[in-house]
Amino acid sequence: MTKKGRVFSGARPTGRQHLGNYLGAIRNYVALQAEYDCVYCIVDVHALTTVETTQDLKLNTFEMALDWLAAGIRPDESILFVQSHVPEVMELHTYLSMVTQLGKLTDLPTFKEKIRQQPENINYGLVGYPVLMTADIVLYKSDVVPVGIDQAPHIEFAREIVRSFNYRYDTKALIEPQVKHTEVLKVIGIDGKDKMSKSLNNHIELASTPEETIKRVREMVTDPARQRRTDPGNPDVCNVFTMHKIMSPQVEVDMINTECRIAGIGCVDCKLRFATNLNKHLEPFRAKRAELVSQESYVQDVLHDGGQRARAIAQKTMIEVREAMQLP
Template sequence: MSAFQPRVFSGVQPTGNLHLGNYLGAIIKFVALQHEHECLYCVVDMHAITVPQDPQELTRTIREVAAAFIASGVDPKKNIIFNQSQVSAHAELAWILNCTARIGWLNRMTQFKEKAGKDRENASVGLYVYPVLMAADILAYKATHVPVGEDQKQHLELARDIAQKFNNDFSASIARHGYGEAFFPQPEPLIQGAATRVMSLRDGSKKMSKSDPSDASRINLTDDADAIAAKVRKAKTDPEPLPSETAGLEARPEAENLVGIYAALGGISKQDVLNDFGGGQFSAFKNALVELAVTKLGPIGAEMKRLVADPGSIDKILGDGAERADAIARPNLAAVKDIVGFVRR
């Protein structure tokens, strides 16, 4: 790993309704990482079309995700913010890596089984092979670190396997072209602090999701103060007071979720939250959570609305980012073509 320049890559799908789970699970970490690493943050629009999308809505949500990055504090001058489809290396490298990956590896990907459901024969080929595109997203930049949640760890392991197999299959050619023993790094998962898994406000056993039919189940990043307050106050709880120790949150999913949200927004531990609110009723705690959530999320929502109202400025940021991303990916792709034996112009 030391032979490769440290670089972070991560992507967010533009599938609409960015919510608190996206913010605490990914975007807030992007903001922290930009102070320590060279970072590329990608709106992965090519991944989005593995399932049907309305074209006009896709255009809107690409810009909305970019706006969420910026409104949350990601600096587009310090980092590279771009959308995947503007950099052709993603698609070109994905095809080469499709010829490196094995069908048996993809058959073990649990997310395909979950997303395709019972009617797998009707799923798109793109949905089946998108973990290889994810590997190409990472390896096109020789990224060394990838922030991942629990649901993406298997895909990062696949990216590592593909990188290793490519390095092994073409070891002689890699050496002959002067790239040493390995061309691709083994990207490492980057876990920052305690993993934040935000659950539904209506059911603490289910992950907060943009696909939940109930808007009350999630706090959208574009919600105003009144909407945030209403959703928090109506969030499902249980009749017992808050415990004084984190062990007391076991078997109380709704309580654990709300305490976890407060801790993540406040940058403190769950035990710190219980030190302040343990033994009390949910009403006082919810009032404090409303105040914290509105303070933290209100400005983000307002800035997102301001940004998306000026699509030209977002498109310029995405275009500039794509040029900078392409400047990194293009020579890497050219080297891959040399390694596999293609004749280039």
């Protein structure tokens, strides 16, 4: 089947993936494979701008790749690789940095946010982060980048850098990537407050056992006003209900929506129903993951092969780039 174009997306190596990663990104990645040539990158170099030590980098990269594959990334169709395996991206980053104004980079809200988060480590890599991100995208001649609505300005900035480069060197060597708006679900953690994340320890790991999943779901914060089993609840303010709407059959969602409001169902039962549905949903993922774990070195081979295929595209792009720049 003819594909619509090439998609690029990258994510930092965060190790074992959680439900927020799955609903927010991975499931989109899997679906996009039907329509696009997909290039999915584990951006380990980007991670270096914030990590204090690299001792977990290899393991986190491996675990993340394992989860992506178990979730349905098909390495025979898509390219799955590690950013640092294609050194051409560093070269392109350098060239693009020469057509990017420093003031624009330091004005970006994402940079300002990073300064707030790590005032003791405002490194050069942080400033150039959007330039490296642009290099990631354009190196593989990507047509579209799937992002949520709040991420669209990043791609617009990448487009500006590409225009500057193409204008400066009077070339069409680099493609301006288009935004593909995707519904990126913001999944709230089990604390019922913040976005699900490992660092906040409010996550539910995809690879956890059914029993561990039930335990984590039991810890989920519900409608805070519902103190006793006999109190009526309000599902509209309950994260468990939000998750039911994503994971559970409509008939069950409707039942909870009605029964919660009249104290016809208790939170313990409601959570157990969600955990059961979630475990059922994750069954194929967990089976595939167990199979992949048993095939020693399979994941490494996939990443190696993906790196080779990505590099072949990158090297062609860099020939065009160097020619356009008339480098001696």
